Amino acid sequence: MKSTHLSLIAGAAVLAAVTGFATVTAPGAPADTGTKSAALLPVERSSLVCPAPSNSELAETQYTAFTPAGEGGDAKGTAELKPALPVVDDEDETDPKKVKKAEEAAKKAKEKADKPVLAVKEPGKPVVAEADGSDAPALVGTATGHLAPGWAAQQITEVTAGGSRGLLGVTCTAPDTDFWFPGASTAKSRQDYLHLTNPEDSAAVADIELYGPEGALKSEVGDGITVPARSSVAVLLSTLTAEAVDQLTAHVTTRSGRVGAVVLSADDTAGSDWITASEDPTGTLVLPGIPADATSVQLVAFAPGEDDADVKVQLMGKNAAFSPAGNATLHIKSSMTAAVDLKDVTRGEPGSLRLSPVRKDRATPIVAALRVVRGKGDKQEIAYIPATGPVGARASVPDNRAKGSTLSLTAPGATAEVKVTASAGSGGGEPAVETYTVKAGTTLAVTPKAPDGLKGSYALTVETTSGGPVHASRSLARTEGGVQMFTVQTLPDDGGTVEVPTARQDLSVLDD
16 A cells, blocks of 8 residues: 655644744654754744733723734734623523523623724734723734734733722733742732633633642632633632732643633732743743832742752842842742742842852752832832743833833843834834843843834834843833832743744655
C-alpha cells in the first residue's frame, strides 16, 4: 500500500502563525533543529478579555484599544471587543412569566453583545470608549489579520469616593489556563474579588487555591467554578475560606477551557486597584516601576514547588543596584506565602526590584508582586506591581494622558537601548519617537514625549534595539481631593510574532 504524506512542517508553520504556538516539531525530528530552520512570522489571530471595571455607581471608565504600526498579515483583519454576556441563574425558576422575562432579557443582552464597544480600524491609532457606573461590562474580543500582532487593550477607572475609591487600571489579558496572584487577601479590611472571564463559546471550569504564611488555606468551595460561555463571574475570595489572611497567594487553574483572570482589591483605608498575574514561576524575577514617592512597599512572594527558595533582594535605583538595609535576602518556604515590608525603600528616587537566587545552582522557581502605597493616613492610595517578563522585541500600553504618565525602564543585566514611540492621539496628533539608554542595574523613569498636537489619549510602544533585556511599566497618576491616586501597568513582550519552522517541500512517498 502507498500513502502520500504532505509536509507536516509546512502545515505547522501556518498553524503557529494563526494560534501563537511557539514550538512545533514534526514526528521523528530532533528537538533542536537550529535557528536556520525557524522563522519569525506575525501572528494572525489574538484574543483578549477585560473584567467588569467596577461595582461602584461613581465609577467612570475609559476603555482603550490599540494595534502598533508594523507589518502584519491580511489587510482585511478586524479587532473588536464586545460586551460579555450576563450570567443568568434561572434553572430553578418555575413561574412562566419570570421565565419568559428572563428569556427576553437574555435575548436583548445577546443583541447588545453583538455590537462592538471598541473596534480598531487601523494600526498606529488608538480607539476609545467610555462607560459610567456599575453597569460597565466585561469585554471579550478577537483581532485578526494585520490588526492582530501586538493588539492591546486597557481600561482605566476613576472612583472618587466610597470603598472602591482610587484610580484603577488593568491591561486586558489573553485567556490562559494558569495564573498566580501574590498579594491577594481574605482579611476583614479587604474586599478582593477574583474576576474570571471566558471568551469561548463553551463553558470553562476553574479551580482556586489559596496559600497563606502557613500553607494552603482550607476551602471546600474553590473547586469546579463554572464560567459560562462568553461570560464573566466575580468570586469574593473571603467566601472561599473561613481563614482571614492579610497577604496570601491565589492560584487559578482551569480543568476545561481558558479564562482571563485578574483580582480587584479594595482596602478600607488605602483605596483600590487591580492585581494582575505574576510572571510564571521562575528563578529570577523583575518588578519594575516603584514610584519615587512611595511611602510603603510590601513584597509578597511564593514558591510553588517542593523546595524552599532563598533569594537576594535588590533595588535597581537611579544610579546603581543595592540591597535594602535589613532585607538583603528572603527565605520563602515551599507552598507558603512570604511577605516583607520594605517601607520607603526608594527614598525619593524611582526604582525596580530584582529577586535572584542566593545560590545560582539552586534557582527555585517563585512568583512575586509588590503592594505599593503613596500618601499617608486617610490620603493613602495603593497599586500593585507583579513580576513581569522583559519588553523583548516590542510591547505597548494604551491610554496615556497629556499629564500624569510616567514610563519606567530597568535593565537588570547589561546596558540597553530602547526606542519609545508615542502613537497618534485617539482624537488627533502626530506620532513622536524618542530613544533612551538604560544603564545596567538601574531604573530610568521618564515622562514620555506626547504626540504633537495631541487630542485624546495615546499609546506607548517600547522596542529593545540593543543591549540586554529591559523590563518596563507605565504609571498613571492624578490628584483628587488631596489623594495622590495612581495605577501601574507592566509591559511584557506583546507576542506579536511567533517562531515557527520554515516551510519545506516534503512530498515524500512512503511504501508501507
